[in-house]
Amino acid sequence: MRRAAxxxxxxxxxxxxxxxxxxxxxxxxxxxxxxxxxxxxxLALVPEAVAFAFVxxxxxxxxLYAAFLVGLITALIGGRPGMISGATxxxxxxMVALVAEHGVEYLFATVILMGVLQIIAGALHWGKFIxxxxxxxxxxxxxxxxxxxxxxxxxxxxxxxxxxxxxxGPQLAMMLGxxxxxxxxxxxxxxxxxxxxxxxxxxxxxxxxxxxxxINVPTVGDMASIKGGFPSFHVPFGSGEGIYPxxxxxxxxxxxxxxxLPYAVILAAIGLIESLLTLxxxxxxxxxxxxxxxxxxxxxxxxxxxxxxxxxxGCAMIGQSMINVKSGGRTRIAGIAAALFLLAFIVxxxxxxxxxxxxxxxxxxxxxxxxxxxxxxxxxMRKVPKMDAFVIVLVTVVTVLxxxxxxxxxxVIVSALAYSWQxxxxxxxxxRESASDPGAxxxxxxGPLFFGSAEGFGELFEVDSDPDHVIVDFARSRVVDQSAxxxxxxxxxxxxxxxxxxxxxxxxxxxxxxxxxxxNLMVDSDDDPEYQIAVDYPVKTGVFGGxx
Numbered sequence: 001m002r003r004a005a006x007x008x009x010x011x012x013x014x015x016x017x018x019x020x021x022x023x024x025x026x027x028x029x030x031x032x033x034x035x036x037x038x039x040x041x042x043l044a045l046v047p048e049a050v051a052f053a054f055v056x057x058x059x060x061x062x063x064l065y066a067a068f069l070v071g072l073i074t075a076l077i078g079g080r081p082g083m084i085s086g087a088t089x090x091x092x093x094x095m096v097a098l099v100a101e102h103g104v105e106y107l108f109a110t111v112i113l114m115g116v117l118q119i120i121a122g123a124l125h126w127g128k129f130i131x132x133x134x135x136x137x138x139x140x141x142x143x144x145x146x147x148x149x150x151x152x153x154x155x156x157x158x159x160x161x162x163x164x165x166x167x168x169g170p171q172l173a174m175m176l177g178x179x180x181x182x183x184x185x186x187x188x189x190x191x192x193x194x195x196x197x198x199x200x201x202x203x204x205x206x207x208x209x210x211x212x213x214x215i216n217v218p219t220v221g222d223m224a225s226i227k228g229g230f231p232s233f234h235v236p237f238g239s240g241e242g243i244y245p246x247x248x249x250x251x252x253x254x255x256x257x258x259x260x261l262p263y264a265v266i267l268a269a270i271g272l273i274e275s276l277l278t279l280x281x282x283x284x285x286x287x288x289x290x291x292x293x294x295x296x297x298x299x300x301x302x303x304x305x306x307x308x309x310x311x312x313x314g315c316a317m318i319g320q321s322m323i324n325v326k327s328g329g330r331t332r333i334a335g336i337a338a339a340l341f342l343l344a345f346i347v348x349x350x351x352x353x354x355x356x357x358x359x360x361x362x363x364x365x366x367x368x369x370x371x372x373x374x375x376x377x378x379x380x381m382r383k384v385p386k387m388d389a390f391v392i393v394l395v396t397v398v399t400v401l402x403x404x405x406x407x408x409x410x411x412v413i414v415s416a417l418a419y420s421w422q423x424x425x426x427x428x429x430x431x432r433e434s435a436s437d438p439g440a441x442x443x444x445x446x447g448p449l450f451f452g453s454a455e456g457f458g459e460l461f462e463v464d465s466d467p468d469h470v471i472v473d474f475a476r477s478r479v480v481d482q483s484a485x486x487x488x489x490x491x492x493x494x495x496x497x498x499x500x501x502x503x504x505x506x507x508x509x510x511x512x513x514x515x516x517x518x519x520n521l522m523v524d525s526d527d528d529p530e531y532q533i534a535v536d537y538p539v540k541t542g543v544f545g546g547x548x
Contacts, residue, residue: 050224143373198327470500
C-alpha cells in the first residue's frame with residue numbers, strides 16, 4: 001500500500017525543466033541575441049521600476065531591487081523562459097495605502113507573505129485554473145494592458161522640475177521628435193539587419209544624438225538617482241527603525257498578520273493572474289507551452305526573497321516580456337542577463353544610465369503598445385457572438401479603469417453566466433411511446449441538467465396526463481450538480497404523489513455515480529457497471545427533504 005502511494009506521488013510530481021537554453025541550440029549567435037535582448041530589457045526596466053516605486057510611495061531603490069531580484073529568480077526557475085518579471089504598476093497601486101498608513105517595513109513583510117501564498121498556490125497546482133479564462137477575456141486583457149502601458153508613458157512628457165506641468169514649446173517638440181526617431185529605428189532596422197535588437201539600437205542611437213548635441217530633454221536621472229549598492233539581507237520584523245527611516249520595523253505578532261494578510265492575498269492574486277496570463281501570451285507568440293504551477297512557485301520564491309532584501313515585490317511584466325520576445329529572447333539567458341545588467345546599472349553604471357533620454361525609452365514602449373494591442377480584435381468582434389464581443393470590450397475598459405485582476409474576474413464571471421444561460425435554454429424533451437415497455441411514455445432529455453436548467457426541466461413533464469409508467473431517458477443529457485439531483489427528486493415526488501412510477505434510463509457513468517452517491521438511485525445487484533444494456537433506475541425520494 002505504502003509503495004503504491006509513493007509510486008503514485010512520484011508519478012504526479014515531475015521535475016521542472018530548469019535548463020538554461022531549453023530546446024534552443026547553444027551557439028554564439030544565440031547567446032549574443034539573448035544577452036543583447038537582456039540589455040534592452042534592462043534599459044527599459046529602469047524608468048518603469050523607478051516610476052512604480054514612486055506610485056507605491058517608496059524609495060526608487062526599493063523598486064529597482066525588486067526588479068533585479070524578481071527578474072533573476074523567475075528567469076532561473078520560472079515556467080516560461082523568455083518572460084520578464086519585476087516591479088509592476090498593478091501591484092504598486094495596491095501597496096499605496098499600506099505604505100502610507102504603516103510604512104515600508106510592513107510592505108516588506110506583506111511581500112514575504114504574498115510569496116508564501118503564491119508558493120502554496122503553485123504546490124496545489126492552482127495555476128491550472130488559468131485555463132478557465134476564455135479567449136475573449138485574453139483579448140480584452142491584451143488590449144487593456146496595451147492601453148495602460150500607453151497611458152503610463154504619458155507621464156514622461158511632464159516637466160521634471162514641476163510634475164504638475166506638461167512639457168511645452170520646443171522641449172515638447174524635441175521630445176516627440178526623439179520618440180518618433182526611436183520608433184522609426186525600431187521599425188526600419190530589422191529590414192536591414194537583425195544583428196542587433198532593434199529596440200537596443202533605437203535607445204543607443206537616440207541617446208548618442210542627445211548626448212553629442214547636448215539636447216535638453218528629460219533623462220532617466222531627472223526622475224531619480226538610481227545609484228546604490230548590492231541589496232542586503234534585511235528582516236522586516238522586530239522593533240526600532242527600519243532601513244528607510246523613519247519607518248519602523250513590523251512587530252512579529254498576530255496584529256501585524258491581520259494588517260498585512262488582506263494586502264498579501266490581493267497582491268498574490270493579482271501577481272499570479274498577471275503572470276499566468278502573460279505566460280500564456282508569451283507561449284502563443286513563441287509557440288511553446290509554459291508550466292503554470294512552476295511559474296507560481298517561481299513567483300512566490302522570488303517575492304519571499306525580495307521581501308527579505310528590501311524590495312517591493314513583483315510579477316510578470318507584459319511590456320518588458322514583449323520587448324524581450326521581439327528582440328529575440330527565447331531562453332533563460334535573456335532574463336538572467338536583464339537582471340544582472342540592471343544590478344550593474346545600480347552599482348557601477350548609474351551615471352551613464354541616468355543620461356539616457358526618456359524619449360528613447362518611451363519610443364520603445366510605444367512600439368510595444370503597437371505590437372501588443374490585438375488590432376484584429378476589431379475584425380473579430382464583428383464575427384463572434386455579441387456576448388463575446390461585449391466581454392472583449394468590458395475587460396479592456398475594466399483593465400484601464402480598475403486593474404487587471406478585477407478585469408479578468410469580471411470577464412470570467414460574465415462569460416460563465418452567459419454560458420450557463422445559453423445551456424439553460426438548451427434543455428428540452430422529445431416524447432414517444434416505449435417500444436420495450438408497452439403503455440409507458442418515454443421522455444428523451446436533450447441538454448445538460450444543472451442549476452440553470454433545473455426549473456425548465458420540471459416544466460417538460462405532464463404528470464397529470466402521463467401514463468402510470470414513465471421513463472426519463474438521459475442518453476443525450478448529463479446530470480451535473482445538486483440542483484439537478486433536487487429537480488429529479490422533485491419530479492419523482494410528483495409522480496409518486498400521483499400514484500405513478502418514473503424510472504431513469506441510459507445514465508452515463510458520471511451521472512450514475514453522482515445519483516448513487518446522493519442516494520437517489522435504487523440500484524439492483526445485477527446492475528451493469530459498463531452500461532452495455534439499458535438499465536432502469538427507480539428514483540428514491542426524500543433524500544433532500546424537499547429542498548428544505
